Amino acid sequence: MSQFKRTLLGRLTSLLLSGLLVGQAITVTAGQQDDRYEPGRITYAHFNKDGQLLIPRNYREWIFIGAPVTPKDMNDGNPAFPEFHNVYIDPVSWAHWKQTGKFRDGTIIVKELVSVGAEEAASGNGYFQGEYLGIAATVKDSKRFADRPNNWAYFGYDSYESKSTAPQPDESCNTCHKENAAEDNVFVQYYPVLRAGKPEKK
Ligand code: HEC
Numbered sequence: 075m076s077q078f079k080r081t082l083l084g085r086l087t088s089l090l091l092s093g094l095l096v097g098q099a100i101t102v103t104a105g106q107q108d109d110r111y112e113p114g115r116i117t118y119a120h121f122n123k124d125g126q127l128l129i130p131r132n133y134r135e136w137i138f139i140g141a142p143v144t145p146k147d148m149n150d151g152n153p154a155f156p157e158f159h160n161v162y163i164d165p166v167s168w169a170h171w172k173q174t175g176k177f178r179d180g181t182i183i184v185k186e187l188v189s190v191g192a193e194e195a196a197s198g199n200g201y202f203q204g205e206y207l208g209i210a211a212t213v214k215d216s217k218r219f220a221d222r223p224n225n226w227a228y229f230g231y232d233s234y235e236s237k238s239t240a241p242q243p244d245e246s247c248n249t250c251h252k253e254n255a256a257e258d259n260v261f262v263q264y265y266p267v268l269r270a271g272k273p274e275k276k
Contacts, residue, residue, distance in 0.1 A: 115180055118165075124238075126240050127238060129236055133164075134186075136162040139162065140267060143190070145157050145201055158189070158190065158201070158203050160185065164183075167181040167183075179217075184211045191205065206234070209232060212251075213227055219241075
């Protein structure tokens with residue numbers, strides 16, 4: 075066999091193998107993510123028959139959009155949501171946001187709570203993330219939450235041990251979001267990634 079043919083054969087084999095591997099990786103991820111397909115859309119927000127949101131498990135593989143921090147020492151020891159908030163949006167809603175600058179029906183945004191750990195590091199004094207504390211989430215759905223302001227419902231916060239969680243009353247969460255958030259209930263003003271991803275107005 076000529077050197078050329080051998081190289082070509084080698085390339086083809088590795089291409090085939092990597093194709094198989096990618097195929098497998100996608101199947102595995104899809105299995106883990108449990109992202110079910112509903113007619114007409116892929117959704118990352120799943121509910122049980124009582125209308126409770128199943129606590130999302132794989133959100134650390136979604137799009138990270140920002141990390142507000144409300145430290146205890148600046149909030150009389152008791153911030154509403156302690157302390158770092160690592161915020162993620164599901165990938166299909168991110169793609170939709172980049173295209174349209176809107177939150178699609180079915181959007182889910184998770185905020186993961188992390189304690190302040192160290193307050194000094196080799197880089198200087200500051201707030202450095204400590205331990206995971208739990209999560210909160212919000213879902214926009216015009217059918218399921220037809221009566222909620224801007225069709226968003228709010229969940230949390232919960233420990234990782236809980237399997238599902240019921241929507242909160244509007245007064246507890248939605249009202250503040252609707253009044254103070256920059257866009258459609260979401261605090262886009264604190265998420266540089268969302269601002270950067272938003273398409274220019276034509
Ligand atoms: C008094 C105002 C206020 C109330 C009440 C409130 N939030 Fe928020 N929420 C905020 C602000 C401000 C942010 C962004 C900054 C931050 O995380 O500190 C935010 C961010 C979020 C986010 C990330 C997505 C987004 O919209 O920016 C989720 C999820 C969330 N809150 C859930 C809840 C839940 C669940 C409740 C009710 C239990 C709740 N919030 C009550 C002010 C509020």
